[in-house]
Amino acid sequence: MWSHTFNKRVALGILTFACAASSLAYVPDDRWSTTTSGSTGNYGDPATLAWSLVPDGTRIPGEENSNLINYLDDLFNVSANSTDLTNRPWFSLVEESFTRWSDLSGLTFVYEPNDTGSSLETSSGVLGTRGDIRIGGAYLDGTNGTLAYAYLPDIGDLVVDTGETTFYSNSSNNYLQLRNVLMHEIGHALGLLHVESSSESLLMEPTINLSIDGPQLDEIRGIQGLYGDAYEKSNNGLGNGSYLRATDLGQLVSGGDLAIGTDATGGQTVLATESDFVSISESTDYDYYSFTIDAASLVDLTLTPLGGVFSQAVEGGAESAFDANSRNDLQLALYDTDGTTLLKLANETGLGGVEQLSNLELSSAGTYYARVSGSTSSMQLYELQLSAAALVLAETGDFNGDGLVDLADYTVWRNSLGDAGANLAADGNYDNLVNAADYAIWKNQFGSAASTGVVVGTTNVPESSSLVLLGIAALAITHTRLRRTTNRLD
Structure with a gap:
């Protein structure tokens, strides 16, 4: 565990949302309301943000002018012979840090190659001119101090300490130290504040932890609570909220099974290769899934709320146990091949309860539809499992x-x-x-x-x-x- 700390410019965000934190575990600030792609809708809706790298010499209020590009070029021994930053070896690390958040949520990131160099903090994103989230760097306090800081939405700009040369030049695990700092600060830029836990290792804790790689389960809950899960950006951003736009789970064969959301079953630890996470974020959020059987089948469906139980607190607060498995009372419905005829509804349990549809006789081959919904506007991760056996007619x-x-x-x-x-x-x-x-x-x-x-x-x-x-x-x-x-x- 490194002792380096992360700072944010909008420190009042912690005090403002301290009450909400005790009921959410992750600590949210406001989400983005407007980006270069327009309005982002409501909580749980997908959003698109552009990001850019500011040219050296860009003003950073309260700091020296940005020198990030030259700093990274020196760090990676780059002889700058092109203005195209995407050719730099370090560019992919920055891009991967955004992509990881995108893989886990309803967010889409677009690299904006232009940036006019107007002052950070005061200049909003403009399509073709500069990104919504702009990244610069300056000498902050040197070695073993502040690694970086970021502004919360709707500013989102990010400043890296270019005095941390030894720290950022460490190439272990694909430059994990640099990537974890970037992903942490991007988390702030998206609307997540600091959280502390003595039982888990989380990305959004105020001290960096190199035993993890990127967002962990609670941060995934947080980002999906703000912008929905990855399937909310399917169908050109319309999501899977109707049977006509259902997420296709594939063919369910006799003796086989299908599942979605399984990566959330392993506790708070999330590997960098895991991305199968789904959730209900609002009472108006409906997730439809389709599956196909090629013969009469006896089908079981199981809906399990997930999230884990762990200790948490807002930064500097007293920790308490938090049960992320019991945030919403989920419901499970199965519809016939027309997508509208309800075959069976499971709504027998309360918060944290598993809902099941068992031994359903589907006598005709075809495509059927399962719907997951929640009764309240509370963020809930879940896993949906399906299995089938042959049904003798x-x-x-x-x-x-x-x-x-x-x-x-x-x-x-x-x-x-x-x-x-x-x-x-x-x-x-x-x-x-x-x-x-x-x-x-x-x-x-x-x-x-x-x-x-x-x-x-x-x-x-x-x-x-x-x-x-x-x-x-x-x-x-x-x-x-x-x-x-x-x-x-x-």
């Missing part, structure tokens, strides 16, 4: 599911005759009772292939065979009833 008469309607299926019917709600494999008409009506279904399909209806042989059931089978059925009924009577006497 009893109405075909294929009671044992081997693809043929033959005497083996009659045996299944005979052995379960009279069962109600127990062994219903031979319940051909789905009335929760195995009886003569189900025998009639088997008889009518005898000799066919259940999946295609193709006749096996030249005839279905010969008349003489039918009579014999009916006789057997009558005996079976009598025998079954006697046996069941005997069982009752036992």
Whole structure:
């Protein structure tokens, strides 16, 4: 753990939002309201921001003029022979720091190659002129002091201490020290303040921690609470709030499963390679997912709220336990292939409760739709899991599911005759009772292939065979009833 500290120019933000912090864990300031791409909408809505690197000589209020580009060129032994900064070896590290936040949220970042060099803090972004978030650097206090600071929205400018040469020149883990500083300060520029935790390592703590790489789970909760999850920027920024724009989970095969949001199951620690995080940020936020089955299936869906339990506090405050698993009362719905016919709704539990739709019989192949929603305007990460098993369509008469309607299926019917709600494999008409009506279904399909209806042989059931089978059925009924009577006497 390094003792370097991060500073922010808008220090009052911590005091202003101290009360909100105790109920959110992450500490939010206001989100961006307007950028070079226009209005950003409301909390949980996606947003696009441009970023730029200010030319050396740009005024930084209260500091020396910016010398960041020359500083980074010297740090990476660059002989500047082009004005195109994207060719510099250090540029990718800056870009990756923005991209990581984008991968985890509804944010989209666009590099603005132009910057007129107007003073930081006082100049808003202008398309084709300068970015919304502008990055400069100056000597602040040298080695082992302040690493950088940033302004909160709607300013968002960022200043790096160019006196920290030894620290920033460390190339370990793809220049983790430089990237973590940039990602921390970008977090401020997006609207996140400092948070402290004695039980976890978080990016937005006021001291740098090199055991992590980028935003951790609580910071992901924070950024998605402000700008939504990554799927909110799908469909040209319209998100997945309707079945027509549902996020496609793919094909759900028998014996297989699908899931989304699984990277949030591992506690607060998030690896740099993980990006599967989804959430409900507002009571008006609906997440639709589609999945396809190619045959009749028995489907299970499980919705689990996530976020973890950990100790947290605003900077300088007293820590307390925080349960991020129980922020919103989530609901789970399944819709038919038309996207609007509700098949089943799960809303049985409260805050932090798991919702399940179990043993749903989907008798037709096609694309179905699951919807996740919340009852309050509270940020909640979650995982949605789906699994499927083959569903034998009893109405075909294929009671044992081997693809043929033959005497083996009659045996299944005979052995379960009279069962109600127990062994219903031979319940051909789905009335929760195995009886003569189900025998009639088997008889009518005898000799066919259940999946295609193709006749096996030249005839279905010969008349003489039918009579014999009916006789057997009558005996079976009598025998079954006697046996069941005997069982009752036992």
